[in-house]
Each structure stands twice: as structure tokens, then as C-alpha cells.
Amino acid sequence: MPYLAATVALVGLIAVVNLLLTIGVVRRLREQTTELADLRSRPPMGDAATTLPAGANVAPFEASAVDGRTVTLASLGERPLIGFLSPSCKPCAERLPGFVRHAAERPGGRDSVLAVIAGTPEASADYIEQLSAVATVVVEPDLGPVQQAFGVTGYPSFLLIRDGEVDATDYDLGPIVERDTEVETATVG
Structure with missing residues (x-):
């Protein structure tokens, strides 16, 4: 009989511990559901x-290109294409071939395309090699003067500038290429 009472007490104790753990799990699931609903209500990362x-005006800047030239917004012409990339950014590596391809096909040549690489020259060597033939390349640390002039807070970032004003901007190259082609077609036509 004492064994039976001890077994019932043990089973009861296990049931109470199980109930407390279940209450804790349910409480945590409710918190996570609230957090998930909050995240879903925010704009997607790409829209940030x-x-x-x-429409914003670009602040004046001056930087040295990897080829030694001094770069300013005025030195890039009336309608420059600008890309901000980082060697440590996976989306940058994915968009780099498209940026190089579009820059190579763009009227105005490398003097109307600026590629700003956030990092050290050593870490950026592969990007510099790929971009030098099609763009003016500037390597600067995070939050360098060119990045500050364009208000860059994330990578990759692509912009079209018209007369010192941002015409289009996106983290994805597709909309920028479309806008660039559209403006070029309107200018030629």
C-alpha cells in the first residue's frame, strides 16, 4: 500500500511539472505569434x-578612383548610373554580373558609371578587376564620403542620377535597368 501511495504521488508530481511546462510553451508561442505578426506588418527588406x-538632391562629394582620378558627381556626366557594393554581401555578388553587363552596354561608357565598393582594396580586388573596364571604381570604408553623399545604409544599392538629383533607386538592379533603358529610349527617340 505505501508503494501505491508513493506511485500516485510521483505521477501527480510529474503531471504538475508537465502542466507548468505546457503553460510556459503556450506563453512563448503567443509571444512569437505577436512578434511574427509585427514583422509581417513591416515593409519587406527590399522596400526599405x-x-x-x-527626387532628393545628392550632396557634393570628392573621392579618388582606383585609377587615381578624382571623382565628383559633375565628373560623371548628366545621367550617371551608380552602384554601391560590398565584397562581404552575398546579394552584391549575385547582382554584380548584371551590373557589369548593363554598364558595358550603357551609352557614355565607364565615365558615366560609378561603382563604389565598401571595404578594403585587398578584400575588393575581385570586384575591382570585374568593374574597372566598365566603370569608374572607388573603394572606401563603410560610411565613406560617397556613401554619405548618397545616404547609403545597405548593400547592394543602385541609383540613376539626373542633373544632380536621384531619378531612381533600388536594391535590385532590374528596376534600375528598366528605368535607364526607358530614359535612354526617350532621349534617343
């Missing part, structure tokens, strides 16, 4: 601004 918005 990573540069100055369209």
Missing part, C-alpha cells in the same frame, strides 16, 4: 530605403 529617395 537604402539610399536617398527619388
